[in-house]
Amino acid sequence: MGFPKLPLLGLFLLLAILNSPASADGPICPQTETLSRASFPKGFLFGTASAAFQVEGAVEEACRGPSVWDIYCRKYAFRCSGDNGDVATDFYHRYKEDIKLMKNLNSDAFRLSISWSRIFPHGRKEKGVSKAGVQFYHDLIDELIKNDLTPLVTVFHWDTPSDLEDEYGGFLSQNIVKDFMEYAEFVFNEYGDKVKNWVTFNEPWVFSRAGYDEGKKAPGRCSKYQNEFCDDGRSGYEAYLVSHNLLISHAEAVYIFRNKCEKCKGGKIGIAHSPAWFEPHDFNDAQDGASIERSLDFMMGWHLDTTMFGDYPQRMKDVVGHRLPRFSREQMAKLKNSADFVGINYYSSRFSNYVEKPDPSKPSWMQDALTTWEEKNVFGVSIGSKPTTGALEVYSRGLRKLLKYIKDKYNNPEIVITENGYGEHLEDKDSVELGTKDYNRRIYLMRHLLSLHEAICEDGVNVTSYFHWALTDNFEWQNGYKHRFGLYYIDYKNNLTRHEKESAKYYKHFLSQGTPPSKIKKDEL
Ligand code: BGC
Numbered sequence: 318m319g320f321p322k323l324p325l326l327g328l329f330l331l332l333a334i335l336n337s338p339a340s341a342d343g344p345i346c347p348q349t350e351t352l353s354r355a356s357f358p359k360g361f362l363f364g365t366a367s368a369a370f371q372v373e374g375a376v377e378e379a380c381r382g383p384s385v386w387d388i389y390c391r392k393y394a395f396r397c398s399g400d401n402g403d404v405a406t407d408f409y410h411r412y413k414e415d416i417k418l419m420k421n422l423n424s425d426a427f428r429l430s431i432s433w434s435r436i437f438p439h440g441r442k443e444k445g446v447s448k449a450g451v452q453f454y455h456d457l458i459d460e461l462i463k464n465d466l467t468p469l470v471t472v473f474h475w476d477t478p479s480d481l482e483d484e485y486g487g488f489l490s491q492n493i494v495k496d497f498m499e500y501a502e503f504v505f506n507e508y509g510d511k512v513k514n515w516v517t518f519n520e521p522w523v524f525s526r527a528g529y530d531e532g533k534k535a536p537g538r539c540s541k542y543q544n545e546f547c548d549d550g551r552s553g554y555e556a557y558l559v560s561h562n563l564l565i566s567h568a569e570a571v572y573i574f575r576n577k578c579e580k581c582k583g584g585k586i587g588i589a590h591s592p593a594w595f596e597p598h599d600f601n602d603a604q605d606g607a608s609i610e611r612s613l614d615f616m617m618g619w620h621l622d623t624t625m626f627g628d629y630p631q632r633m634k635d636v637v638g639h640r641l642p643r644f645s646r647e648q649m650a651k652l653k654n655s656a657d658f659v660g661i662n663y664y665s666s667r668f669s670n671y672v673e674k675p676d677p678s679k680p681s682w683m684q685d686a687l688t689t690w691e692e693k694n695v696f697g698v699s700i701g702s703k704p705t706t707g708a709l710e711v712y713s714r715g716l717r718k719l720l721k722y723i724k725d726k727y728n729n730p731e732i733v734i735t736e737n738g739y740g741e742h743l744e745d746k747d748s749v750e751l752g753t754k755d756y757n758r759r760i761y762l763m764r765h766l767l768s769l770h771e772a773i774c775e776d777g778v779n780v781t782s783y784f785h786w787a788l789t790d791n792f793e794w795q796n797g798y799k800h801r802f803g804l805y806y807i808d809y810k811n812n813l814t815r816h817e818k819e820s821a822k823y824y825k826h827f828l829s830q831g832t833p834p835s836k837i838k839k840d841e842l
Contacts, residue, residue: 343777346770353831356770362467362782363828364426365419365804366736368474368519370402371791373432375409379449382438384476385487386794389535396537396546400797406789406807412457415788416464418805418815423828426467428735428784429457430474430519433500440478442499451507458511469735469784470512471589472501472570474519475528475535482536488559489529494566501570502577509580516660516735517567520591521560521620529555530682533795542679553680554640561642564623568651588624589660589735592617594715594722598670599695608671608688613722615686625727627653637685659723662736662786663765666701666715668694704757708740708800711757713764720772720780731779737765738786739820740793740800749816752790752806758820763837766827785824789815 349356354363370386390397408415419427434440435450461468477487485492501517518524523534530552532539538550567588574581595612597605611632614622618630627649634641644652667690675684683689692710693699701712716737723732739761743751762785772778790803798809804821808814826832 344773346774351831352767352834354828362426364424364784365788366428366784366786368430369432370476372406372408374405374407376403380438380447382434383479384434385479385482385535386476388479389537398797398799402792405792407813416460419466420464422825427461428469430471431504432476434478440481441496468512469514471516471519475524488562491562493562497566498569502573505574505578505581509578513584515586516589517570519589521563522616523591525556525560526682529559543681556682557641565648568655571655572651585657587656587658587660589662590617590621591662594666594719595669598668598691604671608669611686612669612688623652624655658731658733660733660735663716665709666712668700706741706743711761713768716765717768717772720778721776724778729779731781734783736786738802740802742800749808753816753818755818755820759823762820762823767837
């Protein structure tokens with residue numbers, strides 16, 4: 318990310334090169350005694366992240382229409398842990414207070430998403446535009462800029478307008494392409510002069526697989542053999558269709574961004590992918606080694622190969638066959654090189670194990686990958702470590718390995734860490750006191766920043782910014798408010814007051830003086 322491209326004269330060009338965080342030989346890393354922001358290349362941005370439905374609340378204010386998540390959590394409260402996004406952290410009203418928290422951290426950037434149905438309450442412009450909704454994002458973006466915080470804006474973070482879902486099945490239909498194009502063009506033209514960094518889609522893999530193959534997330538579709546709570550859906554089919562329509566929508570939106578939006582000149586645009594890293598389940602089994610490539614192809618290449626090289630990975634085409642839709646030549650041409658940077662949301666890693674005998678009567682995305690993902694390897698050793706209250710295994714080495722893999726496979730692209738964070742569920746022990754003593758998150762953050770530094774400064778990976786998920790605790794989809802990811806604790810029982818956690822104190826310290834690397838233990842928790 319870093320600096321926008323400007324039409325420059327020779328002198329400016331020279332200055333830009335000298336200031337650039339990366340050179341032909343790789344990023345330039347200052348030698349420092351502590352691990353702090355000063356150890357990273359000049360111009361590197363550190364921020365925090367959020368998504369509209371997880372924080373805004375105010376779901377009925379200023380004519381906002383419902384999204385699939387509003388409907389899903391109201392209809393199947395138990396599938397959202399009994400919670401919903403009606404109030405969330407009330408960011409809609411309290412964003413100025415939260416911007417002060419970002420300033421308190423000394424951070425430089427903030428990732429937000431726009432709620433489609435807050436702009437077009439019924440999904441389409443002809444059915445009405447909410448002026449107040451449009452104004453809300455202007456005010457928020459202006460306030461960020463006034464506070465020297467660079468905005469990174471996600472156009473779509475899973476909240477399809479409910480009217481489009483009802484009308485034609487949302488992303489299951491190719492009708493979504495023109496409606497997404499209209500919405501994306503509208504927000505580019507509205508905010509493109511202020512926002513120079515954009516993400517079209519957040520985590521297509523999670524959106525398609527969890528929403529249309531496992532039925533874990535809205536709209537909660539799948540075959541019964543995958544999840545007994547699914548009323549409708551078809552695992553092993555729909556997810557591929559949804560991603561196909563999503564990828565075409567992405568390519569069209571990027572085409573508009575690059576060719577039809579004057580205000581967007583000098584901006585950058587990409588997708589936020591969500592790969593794990595994989596180690597072999599059994600080091601002595603070559604089949605397990607080979608399954609790693611398949612896991613990465615299915616989890617990341619599905620959408621990354623497509624936007625880099627113009628088509629799905631060959632391994633996917635071979636296994637999924639006729640269930641994987643095909644792109645036309647024109648679509649492939651638009652998809653190829655349709656991202657200026659690779660967005661990566663990294664949380665955890667897994668051991669990859671191969672599946673010898675798939676059951677063709679129960680197709681699913683996971684089975685197509687011919688792998689299973691294990692927390693322990695064949696010797697019973699865990700990947701990284703998992704504190705009892707932790708949501709996922711902590712394996713910071715996986716971040717470095719993943720980044721190197723992307724550098725080598727995709728021709729050294731610019732990479733933005735669009736998310737990285739630690740989730741915990743404190744259950745009946747949940748309290749301000751315990752929640753703010755989040756020493757595990759503090760260690761998680763420390764180790765991942767070190768691993769990121771190694772990837773950049775030792776492996777020469779061109780990463781230009783890092784966004785921690787999340788600024789505050791928030792609505793964690795199917796886990797409701799029970800899983801906390803924030804650097805700041807939200808007291809849901811007491812007027813949503815914000816409390817600084819130990820992890821926030823560490824991030825703040827890292828963004829000023831920093832810690833000697835020798836004090837950061839490299840082994841996992
Ligand atoms: C998503 C976020 C989510 C986070 C933690 C990512 O999958 O983009 O919306 O809250 O991970 O689960």
